[in-house]
Amino acid sequence: MRIWVVNPNTTETMTAGIARCVSALAGPTTEITAVTSRFGPPSIESHYDEAMSVPGLLDAIGSGEQTGVDGYVIACFGDPGLDAAREIAAGPVIGIAEAAMHTASHLGRGFSVVTTLARTTGRAAELAQRYGMQRFCLGIHACEIPVLDLETDPSAVKAVTEACRRAVDHDGSDAVVLGCAGMAEMCRVIADEIGVPVVDGVTAATLTVQSLVTMGLSTCKRGEYATPPEKVYT
Amino acid sequence: MRIWVVNPNTTETMTAGIARCVSALAGPTTEITAVTSRFGPPSIESHYDEAMSVPGLLDAIGSGEQTGVDGYVIACFGDPGLDAAREIAAGPVIGIAEAAMHTASHLGRGFSVVTTLARTTGRAAELAQRYGMQRFCLGIHACEIPVLDLETDPSAVKAVTEACRRAVDHDGSDAVVLGCAGMAEMCRVIADEIGVPVVDGVTAATLTVQSLVTMGLSTCKRGEYATPPEKVYT
């Protein structure tokens, strides 16, 4: 079984962090590879960045399809291009917001999301609704740390941890969802600090894809998610 | 006042049809221009097409911004790139699904949508929910005519008309929303045939943008829709 975890921004160091998180999840017959988008924005912090990241993401998935990849993770919390990716991939495709929210819903009455910039909270709310997780999503909070600072700013872990603690207290929630792939490596540290389950979507999505492939399940290729009609693009 | 109606696919003949619809709406001080995307798919009939149309659409809006366009219509019923467009435009941006659904909600208890291919009905349902129009949207129906056949197939008007009639009967609705910019020129004919109000989103969206500019209203540029942070894209 081969799974690709696609980072839809072009920052290789972020892909490396993702790789560290998911490498431990592979079993004897599973290969999990973190892949960087060949073109697009260096980080995704606006609707514009997100829209512009999608062609690069779809290009990566197209490459994967040519080599028979079994399933994909979209490793950005806006879950960019999810519907389009499901059309072009034979195997399952899961977004990290999707996986994280579903996972957190199993852990109690509701969860808080802690994301990077406040301008991304609207998108997170939209995704919570799309996935049916609105009733579990008790609050969405920003720590106001730009995506790429998460790995370079030594005070970032502490700031995210405090944002998580405040979110849980404010919302009365039973779990925290980390709202950025760049927070993946902080997950255990934060959970230990705040004493409440913390969910990293990169890990959750990778395990979800692995489970789906194990069950032989993938996107239904009849109807809405059938392979798109071939066209000559300008 | 200058308004651009952007066709996010690259088919010039379709833009010409759009132009015919909106030219009559301009007043003495209003200039309404139909614009074709410079690159992207020739028609939008899948999530993949839609995602891949967005960079071309945003490029067009970027050009408009440089010449001081006052407002924009996105002339594809999937309303592709709406959030990103609102971030980069100073003036209002309206999608044709958005405008058509809002307009139809003023005409009775509920409306039916008649779109092209069945695989696009999921997106229409998602938009109805996004705009709060789910409670008015009593059904979404496909006529199974591909977008570009709408202008070339002489039997298309009749087929769309019959689909509208069936939709109204089935849903018990008070209005029909036409689910494709390529149906814009059919609007009056269908309404006369079926005896129920029929809404074309291209016209509705252009008038909505005109009204917003008249009121001096545009997307709030604080918070979620502020101009995106500048970045070096790869």
Added chain:
Amino acid sequence: MRIWVVNPNTTETMTAGIARCVSALAGPTTEITAVTSRFGPPSIESHYDEAMSVPGLLDAIGSGEQTGVDGYVIACFGDPGLDAAREIAAGPVIGIAEAAMHTASHLGRGFSVVTTLARTTGRAAELAQRYGMQRFCLGIHACEIPVLDLETDPSAVKAVTEACRRAVDHDGSDAVVLGCAGMAEMCRVIADEIGVPVVDGVTAATLTVQSLVTMGLSTCKRGEYATPPEKVYT
């Protein structure tokens, strides 16, 4: 094209303010007239006032129908008698809460409503739900200024402005909807002060009616909104 903006309370000075707002919207072929209800309450500040204003409103619309008016605005934020008015009018009828909320939904993720007395906030919430705008309506706030004091109390503009500012801060909203026809003339001033789009429903509804008439659209006269059966009333 002739549009009547009906003030469903009997206070002529308030109608005069409405007239000042809408007169600028008329084009060369459009006549927009502000009309006062012949009987009913001097202001609408309770469910009782609202219910008792409806016969006078319907009487005004009945007069309009006899002279071939093309469309109507109900210029009270409770949108009293909207359904009944749609039954008896041939052309479109729009309430100012309806138009203002729809308009504000185009400007960002969500809006705040600022209304007069706290006792009217329940009705505003009900209307937000009716129009599908509940998901955009992030908060409803009262400034506790009675309707008729809006035009006589010189400190009213400042008080409403401050209520708008607080509402935006509290709700994290992208726009403000003014919750009373008596606030229409304050709209620009408040917007300039608080730096966020502010929507006046009187203007928004008038432009919406104008757009509908331009498109040849009106209430569906089959089914629910057909002309009511004639009866001898006691």
Added chain:
Amino acid sequence: MRIWVVNPNTTETMTAGIARCVSALAGPTTEITAVTSRFGPPSIESHYDEAMSVPGLLDAIGSGEQTGVDGYVIACFGDPGLDAAREIAAGPVIGIAEAAMHTASHLGRGFSVVTTLARTTGRAAELAQRYGMQRFCLGIHACEIPVLDLETDPSAVKAVTEACRRAVDHDGSDAVVLGCAGMAEMCRVIADEIGVPVVDGVTAATLTVQSLVTMGLSTCKRGEYATPPEKVYT
């Protein structure tokens, strides 16, 4: 304890039918009186009729208040004027749609409504939502018998019964709500015929008012439903 069941149309024979239904419900210390509106429509079959019935209804409740009536039923399935009535009455006020739907929700997973004319089904749906009963309301069906024909047309009982039977089969519902005060006397007969619980709102509302008065409960007179401010009406 004195309860008034107000028929908001002006047809005395219909009030007489209502009186026959509720007279049996009075206990030794309870007096239940059916009252006819002094002015308004002879039957309520449109939004227009409904709106125009409200002043007469409120006039009746105003009379009741002067003689110390303890609670009121509004005996029309559109529940006209409910909010305004709650403002002016010291005791509880219950609509028959309100009571019937609440009652039916106790009897199974969901109910069907069978009403008179199809043009009234929109209002019934709106009320189901207002009362939170939307999830229980599995369908709303019209028998297309005008209100006043219910008492004069000898075939009406059979037609309503068949409409109820079809509704239950179609919706898979566990109960029927009769959607008109004029159907009250048919309730037992229909229930016996179709073998499913049938709810008459006139009876249900009267018992609900009786229970509320017994518990010393009434509309909260702080805030939204406080006595309206006194005004000089024109």
Added chain:
Amino acid sequence: MRIWVVNPNTTETMTAGIARCVSALAGPTTEITAVTSRFGPPSIESHYDEAMSVPGLLDAIGSGEQTGVDGYVIACFGDPGLDAAREIAAGPVIGIAEAAMHTASHLGRGFSVVTTLARTTGRAAELAQRYGMQRFCLGIHACEIPVLDLETDPSAVKAVTEACRRAVDHDGSDAVVLGCAGMAEMCRVIADEIGVPVVDGVTAATLTVQSLVTMGLSTCKRGEYATPPEKVYT
């Protein structure tokens, strides 16, 4: 008419309090009996307690069926076993949360719930949704007094009263629902103190059952709530 009010915990003193509340409600032909579960938890303060109370509750209802009881109240605010009880009883079965929330919805725009321990608020929210009362339920608050302390702790009334007052102020609600059968006897005192209607579910449910039996209404015995198939249990 014979009604049983079943206390699904095994604490006789609590049943005695319930009996005091409901005895006054019986009319000349009605007998209302408070019954204690024969086995199960002494109080219900967790999902575990609730689940484990159900067999005892169903055993009590089974006994009632053998003696022809006409209807039942489940006197615990979690409404444990309601669906199962409806399957095995011929007459109506009402939970006290169900009755209290429905009742409170008649009294204004919305209500607050005040319950015992914070860990039970999730269940109350779930019930509000189940009964369609979510839109009326503006807040759920805990006073953090264990169930059995309500009757033994002399300061409990004051603490619950203060929790009710804070809830009304915080939520802007028009009524309070008491979230525990053990608070039933406090109802009048609290209402007098805080000046807002306060609803005790034990009383409300008993009157609801009485009304249903009066109307000849009970759970539909076709479909979901039919008598369960007989089985040999291990």
Added chain:
Amino acid sequence: MRIWVVNPNTTETMTAGIARCVSALAGPTTEITAVTSRFGPPSIESHYDEAMSVPGLLDAIGSGEQTGVDGYVIACFGDPGLDAAREIAAGPVIGIAEAAMHTASHLGRGFSVVTTLARTTGRAAELAQRYGMQRFCLGIHACEIPVLDLETDPSAVKAVTEACRRAVDHDGSDAVVLGCAGMAEMCRVIADEIGVPVVDGVTAATLTVQSLVTMGLSTCKRGEYATPPEKVYT
């Protein structure tokens, strides 16, 4: 890692079928055991059966806790006792309806549920809502085969397959959720027959528990799902 899949009915042959399904899922360091409830109903086909199965289920989980089991599956589609089980288990607990619905939501726009008896469809709808899966759940259909006949009736596979095919056609769904643990072994056969993804909750839930344990995630033990207070039960 040790996972228990608890069959909450007492039929050992059904547990054996469950064991066959899940044994293949265990990795080198994972032990997955199917466990039968010690007491309760032989099959669960009513609210009564479900309620009466919970003490046996909780007893089984209690035993598991004493031997340090890491996570649990509740292998009945009504997900009986889920909340109570989460309170008493240290590790995660997942119901098969919960897991199946979440899993199916990743495969397309929506799914159909095919269950055993029609009387259980109400419970399935309730669970869809509880898990936020209502928007994905396009229909719930019964094949009217009693639970225990699924393993003994040789025509059952064919009947369930046809019910699945009809459900997909009727609902226009992208996946089928099998609504009974007794259908688990049919999953692959049905999927091959109907050409649409089919989800077995037993497998899905086991993999979900495995993923949660891998991530070190479990029910939050602060607040609602904390260990219940100790009590002396009667």
